[in-house]
Amino acid sequence: MQVDGEISDWQADELIIDDGIGDSWWQQDNEIDRIYMTWDSLYLYIGARYSVRNNAFLIVLDLGEHRGVSDLKQLDWYPRDLVFQGFSAEAIIALWNADLSSGGVRKINRDGKTFAIQYFAVNNATPGAFGILEVRLPWANLYERSTPRIPPRTKIKVLSAICGGDYSPPGDIAPDQEPGYIRLSKFFSLLVDANNDSLPDQNISPGISGSILTTPFVPLSASILEISPRIFDPSKENLKIRYTTTVESRVTLSIFSLSGEKVRELLVDENLPAGEKIITWDGKNKYGIDLPFGAYIVNLVVDNVVCDRKPLVIVR
Incomplete structure (x- = not known):
């Protein structure tokens, strides 16, 4: 997979969230259009077509480890008013005003503390105009291992959002949530290791094998x-x-x-x-x-x- 800022590199079956245009509170200056995902034996690749102006663009990953947080207000880096149901935020890609140098990629601990991990990315967006972000993430760094092995039957969930400054709520969310939601409960979800060998399965079509799932609302008790x-x-x-x-x-x-x-x-x-x-x-x-x-x-x-x-x- 080439990480070069060209959306044409992505296959149709690697499109995991097609959010479309026109559903953002801030309109086209701040819109999530499409999110892509694929992988090989060494890397997970995330792609996005988006626009953002004077706001934060986030892609949040649940890596299936149950070691993250359910409320991004807890974070010590890019804290935002995003509260999840059935999703443990364990890694985050973040930037401000279309500038990747203002953000990066971090893992998230249970206490909300974050730490930077190795990645390679190309971001050709400019403030208020649609552009492409592509990120390559080593499996070994994502799962803090010495080799690119993953936990057996790993399931990855993905959500993206555009928010204002620290602790602010989202103006656009992908995938779209249910009207009147209390917690964010719709995510893209995909089983990455279906054969249980602790290696990412190969020759998978993420956009076909995965799906948008809704976690039923359960009151806190x-x-x-x-x-x-x-x-x-x-x-x-x-x-x-x-x-x-x-x-x-x-x-x-x-x-x-x-x-x-x-x-x-x-x-x-x-x-x-x-x-x-x-x-x-x-x-x-x-x-x-x-x-x-x-x-x-x-x-x-x-x-x-x-x-x-x-x-x-x-x-x-």
């Missing part, structure tokens, strides 16, 4: 399912706290004294997938000192909302 044992002797065993969340979310799990003092944080604003989790606690405070006999409260906060509290007793 979270609860502490079990604390075991409820009467807890740390000299004999660790405490097990089992909790559940209905959607991928940011979770904080803490221990408080009855006087309201936070004595230990077991999870701090961690972005975690939906489902049940078990966290253990050794009965020590944040300084590693054994807590005395008495009653304590386990406090579960999800997406900055207190969702559940449960008591326990430490005996010595």
